[in-house]
Amino acid sequence: MTGNPIKTLCAAAVALFATNMAAQATECARKDALGTSRVLVVDPTTSPRVGLKSFPQTLPLGDHEVVLTFDDGPWPATTSKVLKALADECVRATFFLIGKSASEHPELVRTMAAQGHTIAHHTWTHRNLKYSKPENAAVEIDKGIAAVETALHSAATTNPTTPFFRFPYFDTTPRTLDDLEKRGIAVFGADLWASDWNKMTPQQELKLLTERLTIARKGIILLHDPKAQTAAMLPAFLRYLRDNHYRVVHVVPPPPKTVADKAR
Template identity: 30%
Template sequence: MRRWIILLATMAGLVAGFLGVLELSNARGFQLFGDIVARLDTDAPVVALTLDDGPTPAYTQTVLDILNERDVKATFFLTGRESAEHPQQVQAIAAAGHEIGNHSWSHKRMAFMSPASIAEEIESTDVAIRKTGYAGPLHFRPPYGKKLVALPWYLAQHGRTTIMWDVEPEADAADAASPRSLAEYAIANATNGSIIIMHVMYESRASSRLALPAIIDGLKARGFKFVTVSQLLAGRQQSSAAD
């Protein structure tokens, strides 16, 4: 009987430990090392629109046209592989005045990736994006938001901030199928300093592309101004200096 109790206690401990690791890897506002930002604590009515994945020849210009028509600058977190395959689309994003971020080379989950693989994923993506001529800041967003020990350690050692998000309209599968639901969610849940995450570069993301104009128009109607991630972080630095 005692052996069974010990076994059950051990199993419970392992399950609790696993759940703790899972929660840590998914945490939006906490990591073991370095700087992480999911939202700026500010009184200013600003939001950062961030668009993950790509670029793709099929949809990059469509998205750029939507943003240009509404005079909005976004931050595009691009993968290294797709940036290397489609450098002209990277150049078009930069030429339109948008910010570009690093979203890893292969878009694989990086929570349990080796340090050497992490370095390769990030640095090869930096090279691919820089080869297009982009000279702006290159913040990093982990694929699926997954990070644990090695990834935050690498980023901290290289002075790079982990960029997460606090508004995710596509999180619910039912909402993600409806452009109207996506727009309503984003408009209702954005607050001062929010970072909004969306995916608009693939055929499967048609609802998100269709929702994008309504999201922008709705947030502007609420009085929000759109800024890039770097502009958002600059606001945080200014606030710290004032304190």
């Protein structure tokens, strides 16, 4: 064996992780389901900020590839419907959770994780951090992370299992962005959205979203699982993706670092 054997073994472990995740992503009982086409590992050290609505760069997606993301949950009445729609099509998504809601509905958070979805972070109470003092913003972020980690693992740590974060309202400050990057937490924006914070029918939302996707052709899509109109619209949107040959990409963090990794 040439080169550094530890580096070689670590690279092999990462490759095996990605291969296993890809295999899991393609498993589906329904042959005509949309499915999840591939898994994309997002490393905060190389992709600290993604999403063209907020930043100059986004994820390396091909034409007709989309990443489905949901904000502001969990909310039992609607999140359960969203999860069913995703399960029916064997699709995996990323949920940016409000810490307070996660602490009130921990069983729903664990259900999301058990179904293979990526669990990410969205503050404690959805406060706009642009208008908060840096120390208050840090508390809002950490309290949210701790609540989600407690729901998932019964451990109130501020070191997130999945180091993905999205700012409420996409409102950021240079100080908070820098703090998150130093902590190794990737900040997600979005490439397109359904504007589902506005009241509309599921049919109107579907039309708006598909028209935007026709123009963009790919990207990180922002939706909100607590919105009843989005939960009602989602099955039709997933069918649209299938019928129009879009492919769903599931984003995950890198595997945990080994002792050898940390020692280098």
